[in-house]
Amino acid sequence: MRIARLVILLLFVSFLVLGGCRRKSNAFVIALGDNIRTIDPIGSPSVDAASERVRTLIFNSLVKKNEKFDYVGELASDIVRSPDGMTFTFTLRDGVKFHDGRPLTSADAKYTLDLVFTSSFAKSASFFEGSGDTKTSYIKSVEAPDQKTLVVTLTKPWVGLLSNLVPVSIIPKDSYESQKEHPLGTGPFKFIHYDNAQQVVDVEAFPEYWDGPSKIQTVRVRVISDMNALQAELGAGRVDIAPMPTSLSPDAVKLLEKNPSLQVKAFNGSNVVLLTINTSAPPLDNVKVRQAIAYAIDRENLVKNLLLGYGKVAHSIIPEESWAYTAGQTYSYDPAMAKKLLDEAGFKDPDGEGTKMRFDKPVVYKLSGSSISGRQYAGVIQNYLKEVGIPVEIQTPEQNTLFDELRRGNFQIAYSQWVGGNQDPIFYKDLFATSEIPSQTRTSRNRSRFSNKELDALLDEAVNTFDRGRGRELYTKIQEIVSRETPVFPMWYQSNIVIAKKTVGNINVNASGDWGFVKDLTVAP
Numbered sequence: 001m002r003i004a005r006l007v008i009l010l011l012f013v014s015f016l017v018l019g020g021c022r023r024k025s026n027a028f029v030i031a032l033g034d035n036i037r038t039i040d041p042i043g044s045p046s047v048d049a050a051s052e053r054v055r056t057l058i059f060n061s062l063v064k065k066n067e068k069f070d071y072v073g074e075l076a077s078d079i080v081r082s083p084d085g086m087t088f089t090f091t092l093r094d095g096v097k098f099h100d101g102r103p104l105t106s107a108d109a110k111y112t113l114d115l116v117f118t119s120s121f122a123k124s125a126s127f128f129e130g131s132g133d134t135k136t137s138y139i140k141s142v143e144a145p146d147q148k149t150l151v152v153t154l155t156k157p158w159v160g161l162l163s164n165l166v167p168v169s170i171i172p173k174d175s176y177e178s179q180k181e182h183p184l185g186t187g188p189f190k191f192i193h194y195d196n197a198q199q200v201v202d203v204e205a206f207p208e209y210w211d212g213p214s215k216i217q218t219v220r221v222r223v224i225s226d227m228n229a230l231q232a233e234l235g236a237g238r239v240d241i242a243p244m245p246t247s248l249s250p251d252a253v254k255l256l257e258k259n260p261s262l263q264v265k266a267f268n269g270s271n272v273v274l275l276t277i278n279t280s281a282p283p284l285d286n287v288k289v290r291q292a293i294a295y296a297i298d299r300e301n302l303v304k305n306l307l308l309g310y311g312k313v314a315h316s317i318i319p320e321e322s323w324a325y326t327a328g329q330t331y332s333y334d335p336a337m338a339k340k341l342l343d344e345a346g347f348k349d350p351d352g353e354g355t356k357m358r359f360d361k362p363v364v365y366k367l368s369g370s371s372i373s374g375r376q377y378a379g380v381i382q383n384y385l386k387e388v389g390i391p392v393e394i395q396t397p398e399q400n401t402l403f404d405e406l407r408r409g410n411f412q413i414a415y416s417q418w419v420g421g422n423q424d425p426i427f428y429k430d431l432f433a434t435s436e437i438p439s440q441t442r443t444s445r446n447r448s449r450f451s452n453k454e455l456d457a458l459l460d461e462a463v464n465t466f467d468r469g470r471g472r473e474l475y476t477k478i479q480e481i482v483s484r485e486t487p488v489f490p491m492w493y494q495s496n497i498v499i500a501k502k503t504v505g506n507i508n509v510n511a512s513g514d515w516g517f518v519k520d521l522t523v524a525p
Contacts, residue, residue: 027202027220028523031230031242035223036201039194040180041169042112043121049419052167053515054201054221058099059169059185062090062109062150063162067510068323069270069423070468071162075104075170075186076150085157085466090150096210098172099190106144111173113142113152126164159463163424188214188519199223214519227252234499235259241500241521244513248497249373250308256499263502266310266495270319270423270511273311275381275489276406276414280449283359284412288345290486293413294331295338296388297381303492306377310497314490316479317422317431321511323468324425324475328483338388349389362391366405367415369396374415406447407438414447417494423512425475429459432482450487 034050041059044051064074073079078091096104116124117139128135138161140153152161170186171179178184183191188211189203201221205214222239224230227247233239234256242248248256257264275293283289303311312320315327339349347358365382367374375396382392392413397405405411421427430436434456436446455478462474482488496513505522 027218028216029240030221031224031239032221033246039183047122056515057189058183058187058191060187061168063165070323086154088152092148096186097208098186099184105147106150108173109150109170110142110144112170215522243498244496250310265498267509268511269494269496271419271494272314272317272422273417273491276447278412279487281412286345288341292338292341294489295334297384298333310495311492314493317490319511326476326479328479335388357391358389362393363412365392365413366395366411368399368402426463428478429463433459448487455481
């Protein structure tokens with residue numbers, strides 16, 4: 001009897017240890033680097049990238065971003081804006097079904113939007129302006145005059161409606177409570193199971209998907225956040241694909257590239273690494289000093305030797321693929337020009353031989369202490385600036401402390417990365433409008449504390465302009481001013497790296513790095 005009980009116990013322990021991590025039979029395994037905080041498609045109190053990746057497998061929205069980062073219909077086959085900018089009319093696609101077989105109608109879309117527009121969800125906040133007692137909604141009403149038509153009326157013209165609808169998943173009418181445990185959408189994959197403890201999500205292809213079914217029948221998403229664990233799982237063939245593996249260093253990626261059973265693909269990415277420069281802090285309040293910093297840093301060398309080619313030098317904070325992109329004034333590596341600009345700014349080389357520092361005390365360069373790669377880059381940048389006579393002191397506070405110090409302006413140069421938000425040129429107003437300079441009572445994104453009246457006027461017009469032609473003219477002027485005045489210095493766009501088995505085909509990742517490509521993947525026998 002004891003032996004029988006011992007055998008049962010061992011089998012049970014084996015199931016606990018291996019069951020949650022063992023590859024589901026015939027499942028295509030996707031590795032995800034960060035924890036999935038929620039499977040709730042619209043009502044979570046915060047928005048995280050990992051949960052959004054999974055959401056795009058199961059759900060569709062009315063609107064999506066195209067390859068130019070412009071907003072086009074997804075579940076909407078047509079979007080018409082009224083001449084006064086107050087009304088948006090969405091025509092729904094034909095033949096769209098939810099995973100339980102019921103057809104999509106405008107009543108479902110109205111239910112979803114009414115829920116979001118009247119709630120305190122994280123995804124609801126963008127549809128309001130102001131805060132506290134002064135908070136007002138941009139939305140006046142949502143109507144469904146027939147089964148295929150949805151009409152959203154605004155309280156005033158607002159260019160942000162379509163962009164903020166992108167992350168709002170359309171769900172069936174009266175289904176929200178059940179969505180928290182069993183997501184039900186119209187996306188290419190149907191939800192099967194979620195194990196929060198093991199951080200595993202199982203889905204299967206929806207055969208009636210309106211844009212054609214996936215060729216992969218069952219998919220398991222596994223969270224593998226540890227670099228060594230991910231390398232081991234890829235090497236052992238227990239993971240089929242690892243899109244944008246944030247835990248892997250360039251060296252680790254190069255090592256995996258040598259594995260004959262794996263392929264490594266690098267696509268242009270939109271996330272930008274940049275230096276934010278405090279324009280209110282001497283000596284960086286002098287534009288020539290800021291430009292000198294830009295000329296002093298060899299970004300091509302950084303991308304080649306530290307990123308090992310997995311990046312591209314950036315001349316703007318928005319992606320090159322954007323409809324609004326222009327390079328403005330560009331900066332190549334030119335230490336002689338950097339020294340000339342410092343001379344013109346009044347910071348001459350004390351001995352004329354380039355051997356002494358031009359400032360009495362070092363420039364304070366801050367970054368998060370948890371950023372291993374950032375600390376590596378900081379040391380190289382420190383040496384580049386030293387070569388032209390700019391002394392640099394590197395400080396690595398804890399991340400929350402860093403954010404607080406950036407808000408208070410307690411820095412001179414700060415290293416950071418913008419993820420996702422920089423895909424929309426409206427971002428320029430957040431970063432550079434005088435009205436967005438942080439104060440003791442307000443946290444805003446203009447951490448460079450940059451103020452330019454000409455730029456303010458251009459930004460105000462640009463964020464209220466629906467016409468793309470006029471918008472491009474305005475953002476060209478905006479980018480010319482920002483690049484010339486250098487309140488930030490874009491360093492590089494990080495590549496969207498994908499590591500997969502050699503048998504995985506049709507891997508095509510757009511610059512945003514979203515998981516829309518998963519539906520069209522193929523697997524060779």
